[in-house]
Amino acid sequence: MASKVTFIGAGNMAGAIIGGMIESGFAPQDITATAPSDDFLAPLRERLGIRTDTDNDAAVAQSDVVVLAVKPQIMREVCEKMRDAVQARRPLIVSVAAGLPAETLEHWLGGDLPLVRCMPNTPALVGAGAAGLYANAKVDEAQRRLATELMEAVGLVEWVEEEALLDAVTAVSGSAPAYFFLMFEAMEEAGVKLGLPADTARRLAMQTALGAAKMALASDKPPAELKRNVMSPGGTTERAISHLEDAGLRRIMEEAMTACADRAGEMAEELGKR
Incomplete structure (x- = not known):
């Protein structure tokens, strides 16, 4: 039944x-x-x-x-x-x-x-x-x-x-769509400064994110290996990734996600007392 x-x-x-x-x-x-x-x-x-x-x-x-x-x-x-x-x-x-x-x-x-x-x-x-x-x-x-x-x-x-x-789930997926929306926003703004029309930069960024996610989900390789496969020694991607690493992207993401998870725990305690 x-x-x-x-x-x-x-x-x-x-x-x-x-x-x-x-x-x-x-x-x-x-x-x-x-x-x-x-x-x-x-x-x-x-x-x-x-x-x-x-x-x-x-x-x-x-x-x-x-x-x-x-x-x-x-x-x-x-x-x-x-x-x-x-x-x-x-x-x-x-x-x-x-x-x-x-x-x-x-x-x-x-x-x-x-x-x-x-x-x-x-x-x-x-x-x-x-x-x-x-x-x-x-x-x-x-x-x-x-x-x-x-x-x-x-x-x-x-x-x-x-x-x-x-x-932790809240930090990794529940709140995470907003992380990617921020990335789209930043990529669009950078694309405009590089000379692209805003709508063109936006569509290219979003479609690329969709494609990258589909590739990652379809692959049995970890993201680190997929990243390396896109990078040619001395090439454009390697320079961009090096800049992101030097700017502390990993630390920023860890701190942001920890803050998200901490707030989720606080909210659970606050709501549970009502």
Whole structure:
């Protein structure tokens, strides 16, 4: 029997995951999305053919999986209001909300529940996401597979066995799209100073990043070797890479990502106290 999945929240991330699920073979009639107003639900219902409801309890009562996809700031209120329905049904809980620890979410929902925390990133909106997942001890193998299927519908999935490592996932992939957007911005500005039109420099930079990522994913060689393969001794690439190394790019990235991971841990503590 197919699993019934309910999304609590109908924002962009929920819509992206639902769309990917349907493309990967999930039946629309097995998916429900909820929101306080049908104004938020109608576009999803019309575009994807899923079920919708403004009553969280009613939707949860028929679900095998409940995906928590509301903003962290309102999560406690949402969870506590549907606690009885969740305890009666005892579904797998999957949270895509940043910063909220599994123990806190489980407590708000009444406790003793299988729960998976997911750290997705915004490229999931175009089916090219990268997500880190963590499961508490109550999640069985079948539920892990199901959580994997849900998130693989919009990209790559990697499991971590310690919840604290989701802070590292935040630094490596969750926040990382912005790192690359900054790089595109800087490359465009440099290209303009070198004489290119801004839109030409932008498209060349973005397409090159896409190509480099595809090459790296398709190869069994580490990035260091792929980098060397592009560099000819005494050539243009070698000079550019030497300049980046001399300018401390590795140190800058390490410091930035450490700051990101530290802030993720701080936010988890702050949100958990609310």
